[in-house]
Amino acid sequence: xxxxxxxxxxxxxxxxxxxxxxxxxxxxxxxxxxxxxxxxxxxxxxxxxxxxxxxxxxxxxxxxxxxxxxxxxxxxxxxxxxxxxxxxxxxxxxxxxxxxxxxxxxxxxxxxxxxxxxxxxxxxxxxxxxxxxxxxxxxxxxxxxxxxxxxxxxxxxxxxxxxxxxxxxxxxxxxxxxxxxxxxxxxxxxxxxxxxxxxxxxxxxxxxxxxxxxxxxxxxxxxxxxxxxxxxxxxxxxxxxxxxxxxxxxxxxxxxxxxxxxxxxxxxxxxxxxxxxxxxxxxxxxxxxxxxxxxxxxxxxxxxxxxxxxxxxxxxxxxxxxxxxxxxxxxxxxxxxxxxxxxxxxxxxxxxxxxxxxxxxxxxxxxxxxxxxxxxxxxxxxxxxx
Amino acid sequence: xxxxxxxxxxxxxxxxxxxxxxxxxxxxxxxxxxxxxxxxxxxxxxxxxxxxxxxxxxxxxxxxxxxxxxxxxxxxxxxxxxxxxxxxxxxxxxxxxxxxxxxxxxxxxxxxxxxxxxxxxxxxxxxxxxxxxxxxxxxxxxxxxxxxxxxxxxxxxxxxxxxxxxxxxxxxxxxxxxxxxxxxxxxxxxxxxxxxxxxxxxxxxxxxxxxxxxxxxxxxxxxxxxxxxxxxxxxxxxxxxxxxxxxxxxxxxxxxxxxxxxxxxxxxxxxxxxxxxxxxxxxxxxxxxxxxxxxxxxxxxxxxxxxxxxxxxxxxxxxxxxxxxxxxxxxxxxxxxxxxx
Numbered sequence: 001x002x003x004x005x006x007x008x009x010x011x012x013x014x015x016x017x018x019x020x021x022x023x024x025x026x027x028x029x030x031x032x033x034x035x036x037x038x039x040x041x042x043x044x045x046x047x048x049x050x051x052x053x054x055x056x057x058x059x060x061x062x063x064x065x066x067x068x069x070x071x072x073x074x075x076x077x078x079x080x081x082x083x084x085x086x087x088x089x090x091x092x093x094x095x096x097x098x099x100x101x102x103x104x105x106x107x108x109x110x111x112x113x114x115x116x117x118x119x120x121x122x123x124x125x126x127x128x129x130x131x132x133x134x135x136x137x138x139x140x141x142x143x144x145x146x147x148x149x150x151x152x153x154x155x156x157x158x159x160x161x162x163x164x165x166x167x168x169x170x171x172x173x174x175x176x177x178x179x180x181x182x183x184x185x186x187x188x189x190x191x192x193x194x195x196x197x198x199x200x201x202x203x204x205x206x207x208x209x210x211x212x213x214x215x216x217x218x219x220x221x222x223x224x225x226x227x228x229x230x231x232x233x234x235x236x237x238x239x240x241x242x243x244x245x246x247x248x249x250x251x252x253x254x255x256x257x258x259x260x261x262x263x264x265x266x267x268x269x270x271x272x273x274x275x276x277x278x279x280x281x282x283x284x285x286x287x288x289x290x291x292x293x294x295x296x297x298x299x300x301x302x303x304x305x306x307x308x309x310x311x312x313x314x315x316x317x318x319x320x321x322x323x324x325x326x327x328x329x330x331x332x333x334x335x336x337x338x339x340x341x342x343x344x345x346x347x348x349x350x351x352x353x354x355x356x357x358x359x360x361x362x363x364x365x366x367x368x369x370x371x372x373x374x375x376x377x378x379x380x381x382x383x384x385x386x
Numbered sequence: 387x388x389x390x391x392x393x394x395x396x397x398x399x400x401x402x403x404x405x406x407x408x409x410x411x412x413x414x415x416x417x418x419x420x421x422x423x424x425x426x427x428x429x430x431x432x433x434x435x436x437x438x439x440x441x442x443x444x445x446x447x448x449x450x451x452x453x454x455x456x457x458x459x460x461x462x463x464x465x466x467x468x469x470x471x472x473x474x475x476x477x478x479x480x481x482x483x484x485x486x487x488x489x490x491x492x493x494x495x496x497x498x499x500x501x502x503x504x505x506x507x508x509x510x511x512x513x514x515x516x517x518x519x520x521x522x523x524x525x526x527x528x529x530x531x532x533x534x535x536x537x538x539x540x541x542x543x544x545x546x547x548x549x550x551x552x553x554x555x556x557x558x559x560x561x562x563x564x565x566x567x568x569x570x571x572x573x574x575x576x577x578x579x580x581x582x583x584x585x586x587x588x589x590x591x592x593x594x595x596x597x598x599x600x601x602x603x604x605x606x607x608x609x610x611x612x613x614x615x616x617x618x619x620x621x622x623x624x625x626x627x628x629x630x631x632x633x634x635x636x637x638x639x640x641x642x643x644x645x646x647x648x649x650x651x652x653x654x655x656x657x658x659x660x661x662x663x664x665x666x667x668x669x670x671x672x673x674x675x676x677x678x679x680x681x682x683x684x685x686x687x688x689x690x691x692x693x694x695x696x697x698x699x700x701x702x703x704x705x706x707x708x709x710x711x712x713x714x715x716x717x718x719x720x721x722x723x724x725x726x727x
Contacts (some may be wrong), residue, residue: 001478022507053441054461055434061462061503064712065602074617076597077717078470081434081461083441089458093470099477102595102625125440129402237456239447242404259454371441 003385004098005222005229006214008038009343009350014178014210014331017115021209023062024069027111030211030336031070034107037352038215038225042071045215046103050079051090051110052335055125057117070109070213084283084370085237086110087338091214091366092235092376098216105221110339111211119207119334131244136196138285139204141244143196146288149251150198153295157198159306160287161189164202164329166315167287171326173316173355178208178331203287210333212340219384230346230364230380234267236260240373247372251292256375257367258296264377265298273320274299274313277379278361279348280322281341283369284329290322293367316356324348324356338368342378349382388590388698388723389482390418390578391691396679398492399572403437407488407574408449414484414576415451418588422451425578426480430459431467431487431683435502436494450486450576463487464575464687465639465709465719469597472721475581485577487688489681491570496682504713505602514604517567519713520642521559523609527644528561530610541566541643544677566643568676575687577694583726590694594626594722602716612652615710615718619653622720628704630654635669635702637689639709641676649708649715669702685709690721697725 010033012018012026021029035041048070054062063072063079070077076097080090087110094108120137134140149155168181184202192202215225222229238256241247261273270276282297284290291305299320300308308314314322323329325344328337345364347353353361362383368376392413394406415421428450430443439445443459450457460467464487471483500516528534541552545565555565583591596618601607623630636655640646650656656668673692680688686709693707707721 053434055440059502059506060433060435060499061712063462064503064599064716065505067599068601072599073601074598074613076469077599078466078597079461080458081441082443082457082459093458096470096474096477096479099479100473101476102473122434122440125434125438127439127445237458238454239444239452239457241453242444242447256454371444374444 002099002101003219003231004095004216005231006342006346006380007217007222007226007229008034008040008215009213009347010034010037011176011212011340011343012210013176014208014333016178016206016208018113018209023111023113024066026113026209026211027066027069027109030213031107031109034213034215040215040225045071045105045107047097047106048072048075048077049090049094049097049106049108050077051086051339052079052112053081053083053086056119056122056334057113070107082370082374084285084334085338085368085374085376086335088341088366088368088376088378091339091342092237092378094216095232095235098218104218106216107213108216108339109211109213110336112333112335113209114207114333115209127242134244139196139199142286143199145250146198146286148249149288149292152249152252153303155288155291156306157190159291159309160203161186162309163287163290164189166309167323167327167329170316170324170356171330174326177326178206199286205285205328205332208331208333210331210336212336212343214339214343214346226350228350228382230349231383231385233379233381233385234264235378236263237376244372250373251289254292254296254373256373257293260375260377261297264379268379273297273365277320277363277365279324279345279358280320280365281325281345282322282367283338283341284323284327285369287329321358324353324358341366341368345380349380387580387583387585387592388577388694389420389580389585389588390414391694392417393575393688393691394573396571396573396681399490403445403488403490404449406572407446407486410574410576411450411486414578418578420482420578424482425451425455425484426482427474428452428455428457428484428486429467429471430457431462431464431687432459432489433461433683435499436489436683438494450484462717463709463711463719464684465690465721466597468577468687468690468721469595469719471579472592472595475579481581483579485579485687486574487684488574489683490572491681492572496570514713516713517559517562519604521562522604523714524561524642524644526609527648532644534561536647537566537644540646544671544674562642568641569679571679571681573681573684575684575691577687577690588698589726590697591724591726592721593724594622594628596621596720599717609714610648612648612715615649615652615715618718618720622722626722628722633668633704633706635693635696635705637673637675637693637707638671639676639685639689645715646675686719693723697723
């Protein structure tokens with residue numbers, strides 16, 4: 001089977017509002033950086049896969065308006081839109097397009113310009129018969145599931161605050177990140193304004209304007225473009241039921257993430273993910289989710305997530321740095337966020353992490369999260385897969 | 387290899403989206419003699435703005451068998467979703483992939499919504515939407531040798547009405563009249579693809595694939611030459627190793643009558659004359675094409691279904707199926723199917 005790697009990445013300088021750039025211009029910024037990263041020109045890209053949740057900006061078929069900014073002139077170009085997992089879904093779709101043999105290279109670009117729409121209105125457009133009456137957007141969903149998670153797993157506000165601080169300190173080392181807060185203190189995170197009990201302001205991800213691009217290449221070509229291609233070793237996806245009421249104890253159970261991770265670990269014979277990965281870029285829209293993901297991904301036993309963050313295991317200098325980029329907690333243009341996870345994992349393997357570089361990074365875990373517990377899991381590695 | 391197809395009856399449907407999708411998927415799985423357990427992946431096609439719902443494929447996860455399984459949603463025409471599904475099978479990593487497309491055009495104002503697919507800075511303020519873009523294209527075509535009578539005839543034959551009824555219908559956007567466009571409706575369509583080319587009873591093999599998108603700004607485009615369609619077609623024929631003259635059947639997505647003429651020419655097919663359903667051995671849109679009543683987003687996948695059924699029934703041995711999306715057909719996908727015994 002054809003082996004495929006991420007050979008180049010590029011992203012915009014993410015911000016609350018990029019009034020200086022239109023949606024195509026944001027894409028162009030990320031894409032030109034990715035092409036420069038790989039020493040590539042537009043003609044080197046065979047196919048384009050875009051990721052964007054156009055409802056949030058009040059658009060339709062934005063891939064047709066913005067595609068040319070992603071080199072998609074007289075080329076194959078499709079768009080994936082699967083909520084928060086749009087970026088990781090698109091990355092996986094781009095991988096398959098090159099793995100198919102139809103194309104030798106593919107460019108995957110995710111973007112969002114939240115400042116141009118009203119995202120939470122979009123988020124509240126859930127099933128009109130049952131869910132819409134209780135829809136309160138992302139915040140509401142999390143407030144409910146976090147309350148359950150704290151009760152069943154003993155997760156504490158303190159652990160969540162530590163996640164908030166780690167994320168924004170890491171972001172300060174990332175030139176592209178939106179919320180860079182190098183001086184954020186634990187006390188500030190603990191006392192930030194309550195949004196919806198128990199979720200506080202600094203527990204939540206921002207809404208950002210931004211774009212991110214990755215370039216896939218097939219074996220034979222990948223080695224010519226990058227001296228250390230980030231090979232795709234495995235990928236798995238799980239979607240779940242349509243109604244909010246069917247997702248009891250979402251964060252504690254997280255059956256989609258567990259199942260997808262299990263499939264990937266099984267395939268790669270990974271038994272101790274904490275030891276066997278060098279870095280993890282996981283999709284954590286809220287601090288408590290990062291704790292829940294530690295447990296669902298097998299980094300620790302149930303109820304131990306707090307210990308992991310307290311002991312610094314997932315800090316940049318710890319055994320398994322989680323989200324050295326600052327994560328979704330620091331930067332969240334929805335359509336791009338999943339692509340950013342893959343890009344940040346890939347650039348760690350490429351050795352291009354700058355001040356957030358994890359030394360000797362050879363194997364990375366990438367996850368995506370969205371909608372009602374949808375999960376994507378992918379593993380990238382410096383070694384060519386078998 | 388196409389293992390099975392299924393669809394709802396297209397028209398105005400009072401049922402919910404999950405209900406119509408369930409019907410299409412159950413038919414396709416039954417036709418393929420598979421259950422949801424046999425599926426490795428599901429690729430869906432739908433658009434949030436049409437469905438009035440965020441991440442709208444969440445509505446259908448149960449009825450497409452995607453709970454605790456792999457799914458991705460393509461927000462273009464169903465033919466684009468088919469393309470992605472075929473790529474996954476070609477990668478060798480997936481065996482059975484379900485493709486599903488759905489839309490309820492009667493529950494939304496399609497014309498208004500397509501305005502939001504146009505560049506908001508330069509095109510949208512001019513009031514450009516799908517019918518307007520198609521009308522500008524038709525106008526250019528008429529100015530370069532096209533005849534109103536030809537598109538009237540396509541509209542009459544495909545839409546099963548008289549030429550007179552076409553000519554007296556209200557203007558939609560001059561020179562296009564109401565009868566020059568396909569009726570909007572509701573529905574869902576599903577196709578099961580499998581890597582197992584020995585599988586019986588179906589013998590429909592996918593031999594060619596092409597997908598291509600043009601420039602967005604109408605002023606930058608060759609609206610008559612349709613380069614994206616030409617490119618997609620060339621790519622598909624090249625992969626299959628076929629020439630256009632080998633085709634028996636072409637199922638082409640043309641939401642506006644003049645486009646059937648433009649698209650057949652761009653694909654290098656014998657020039658179509660809708661009075662005769664077969665031209666130089668190529669049967670063109672025996673299903674009626676889009677004018678038989680297909681929803682946007684579903685239409686391209688429906689063409690693939692029609693072509694697959696014709697090949698399976700022995701009515702054609704080499705068939706072309708086509709889908710398009712965007713103003714005046716900015717994006718196109720071409721699929722070539724062959725019967726193998």
